[in-house]
Amino acid sequence: MPPSNMYETYGSLLIGAFFAIFLQGMLTVQAYIYYESFPTDSKKLKSLVAVVWVLDLAHLIFICHLVYHYLIANWGNDAALLQSTEDFDILVALVGAVIVLCQGFS
Numbered sequence: 001m002p003p004s005n006m007y008e009t010y011g012s013l014l015i016g017a018f019f020a021i022f023l024q025g026m027l028t029v030q031a032y033i034y035y036e037s038f039p040t041d042s043k044k045l046k047s048l049v050a051v052v053w054v055l056d057l058a059h060l061i062f063i064c065h066l067v068y069h070y071l072i073a074n075w076g077n078d079a080a081l082l083q084s085t086e087d088f089d090i091l092v093a094l095v096g097a098v099i100v101l102c103q104g105f106s
Contacts, residue, residue: 009081010071017067024060027053048105055098062091 031053035046066087074080 013067013070017063020060020063024056027056048101052098052101055094055101059091059094059098062087062094066091 031049034049066085069085069087070080
């Protein structure tokens with residue numbers, strides 16, 4: 001059964017995408033400051049920062065594609081919200097990979 005108020009569901013999805021875009025911008029600034037401030041850090045650590053940045057960028061791309069899928073391609077199709085998409089499954093895997101990398105850093 002579809003949600004009773006589709007505008008709340010779609011609105012939450014769009015606001016979440018806006019926050020993800022903002023946070024990717026903050027991560028980009030942090031990565032830039034890191035590379036400028038610590039040029040003598042090991043290549044391993046610099047690579048970790050780059051990999052996390054790339055994975056988060058891929059995460060953002062999948063979020064934007066997911067928003068397009070629901071808000072443009074399937075606008076008004078209530079049943080579309082009941083089905084998971086391949087983008088969503090990949091998005092969850094990317095989040096898991098970033099979590100493992102960041103929590104495993106020591």
